[in-house]
Amino acid sequence: MSRTTGPGDPAAPAVVLNEVRKHYRETRAVDGVSFTVARGEFFGLIGPNGAGKTTLVEIMEGLRQADAGTVSVLGASPWPRNRALLPRLGVQTQTSAFFVRLTAREHLATVAALYGAEPAAVPRTLALVGLGEQADVRGEDLSGGQRQRLAIASALVHDPELLFLDEPTAALDPQARRSLWQVLRDLKGAGRTIVYTTHHLDEAEALCDRVAIMTRGRVTALDSPNRLIARSSSTTRLVVPAERLSLAEAGELPGVISAVLDGDAVVLETGDAGPLLAAVEKVAGLAGVQTRTATLEDVYLHLTEQP
Numbered sequence: 001m002s003r004t005t006g007p008g009d010p011a012a013p014a015v016v017l018n019e020v021r022k023h024y025r026e027t028r029a030v031d032g033v034s035f036t037v038a039r040g041e042f043f044g045l046i047g048p049n050g051a052g053k054t055t056l057v058e059i060m061e062g063l064r065q066a067d068a069g070t071v072s073v074l075g076a077s078p079w080p081r082n083r084a085l086l087p088r089l090g091v092q093t094q095t096s097a098f099f100v101r102l103t104a105r106e107h108l109a110t111v112a113a114l115y116g117a118e119p120a121a122v123p124r125t126l127a128l129v130g131l132g133e134q135a136d137v138r139g140e141d142l143s144g145g146q147r148q149r150l151a152i153a154s155a156l157v158h159d160p161e162l163l164f165l166d167e168p169t170a171a172l173d174p175q176a177r178r179s180l181w182q183v184l185r186d187l188k189g190a191g192r193t194i195v196y197t198t199h200h201l202d203e204a205e206a207l208c209d210r211v212a213i214m215t216r217g218r219v220t221a222l223d224s225p226n227r228l229i230a231r232s233s234s235t236t237r238l239v240v241p242a243e244r245l246s247l248a249e250a251g252e253l254p255g256v257i258s259a260v261l262d263g264d265a266v267v268l269e270t271g272d273a274g275p276l277l278a279a280v281e282k283v284a285g286l287a288g289v290q291t292r293t294a295t296l297e298d299v300y301l302h303l304t305e306q307p
């Protein structure tokens, strides 16, 4: 393990992991993980429950010691606990705690003071996460989604260079989720590096520059969502209302690789959508026909299938 615990090299990548391992007795929670997160990158970490994401993130945050391998965060080693690094990191977890009796503003002011952040950062950060109007509401009276925003504000108020976000949109309604996406995009636009753990594949696809898919302690794929999708599948699916196309008819159409009934639709898989669309138009018309290309979720489900 590297023992560099100074403030770090300002030009170094945000994170460099090399063959990092962490075992809990016989469980290989992290089993030889290597990757680099560039400055300014929005980096997603996805994987099934128990894949090792939390353990890996805690190693990066300096909360856990790796058994083997090297870890560099903002050019310094986060372990042993690196006090010079702490103010440069922002951490939001699923279990972020609040001073419940305090208002959102008071809570954030307390966190800001702990980090030595300027007082003006408090209203600015509340506004950034869309909590300006709830500034005087006590933590215990905030909705689940508002608390989530306060947790993010708490991770942000001291203007960290690298932000670790763990499922920040869990418990948010669809509108709140989308508006938080915008907050996260703005943070990236402002140059922040974000390491983002999520189970929402649509979110990883929409937000992340690159995603690492973890399975049983290992990174099984790492690339931009688009490249992961392009590499995994060259087929397109046509979804045709079942009342207009039978499975038998579907099987006769040109270029059909497979045809299955899915609820009230026939789903046709093809490597060449153009001729198939033309054929479907002749037999069934195109009203209500949808095309579906692969998503990050398809890639993920394929890679994380149990043997």
Ligand SMILES: Nc1ncnc2c1ncn2[C@@H]1O[C@H](COP(=O)(O)OP(=O)(O)OP(=O)(O)O)[C@@H](O)[C@H]1O
Pocket: 024, 027, 028, 029, 047, 048, 049, 050, 051, 052, 053, 054, 055, 056
């Ligand atoms: N403190 C611990 N002691 C023993 N085993 C642990 C400990 N923490 C995690 N594990 C085990 O290590 C493996 C990885 O767990 P981890 O929490 O890192 O996965 P995860 O990908 O974050 O899962 P989730 O999506 O459910 O949060 C699991 O098998 C888990 O049971």
